Amino acid sequence: MPITLEKLHHVSRQTRNVETTRNFYVDVLGFREITRPPFDFKGAWLFAGGIQLHLIEEPFEQQPATINSRENHIAFAIDDIDAASAWLDEKKIQYQRRVVPERGTGQIFFRDPDGWLIELAKYPSVMDR
Numbered sequence: 001m002p003i004t005l006e007k008l009h010h011v012s013r014q015t016r017n018v019e020t021t022r023n024f025y026v027d028v029l030g031f032r033e034i035t036r037p038p039f040d041f042k043g044a045w046l047f048a049g050g051i052q053l054h055l056i057e058e059p060f061e062q063q064p065a066t067i068n069s070r071e072n073h074i075a076f077a078i079d080d081i082d083a084a085s086a087w088l089d090e091k092k093i094q095y096q097r098r099v100v101p102e103r104g105t106g107q108i109f110f111r112d113p114d115g116w117l118i119e120l121a122k123y124p125s126v127m128d129r
Contacts, residue, residue, distance in 0.1 A: 010045075010052035011074050015114050018042050018057040024113050025053060028091055029076070049076055063115025067096050069107070073117035081106035081122040 015021040022044045025031040031046035031053060042057035078084050081097070085108060088095050095110035104124040111117055 008051050010054050012054040012056060013112075013114070013116055014058045014060045015055050016057070016059065017113070018044050018055050020113050021055050022046065025055075028088075028093065029118075063111065063117070065111075065115070067109045067111070067117065069098065069109055069119070071117055073109070073119050075119035075121055077123055078120045079122065081108065081120070084108055084120050
């Protein structure tokens with residue numbers, strides 16, 4: 001019998017500074033902090049859009065500054081690509097906008113404070129998400 005996946009529960013991200021990264025995900029993307037077990041390492045658990053984001057303070061190699069949409073990233077479906085661009089402009093976050101013409105998908109790519117790539121996308125229908 002194959003494994004039956006129910007949903008994506010959480011994504012884990014390493015961070016050099018949990019406070020800075022937590023503030024970014026809360027202030028820019030609207031996550032809220034949720035309770036976290038008392039692990040013996042620094043971190044934070046956040047929630048938005050039906051998924052959890054687990055931040056773990058851990059040294060790692062810096063991610064590149066350039067944006068390559070083919071690298072590992074986390075993508076969030078959004079309703080208004082123009083409003084998202086305006087919000088990122090207001091927050092002074094550099095990003096790239098792209099369109100997948102075959103699907104009519106508008107995309108925005110940008111990096112969090114640790115350099116991890118994030119995608120925001122306006123998908124044409126629920127079936128394509």
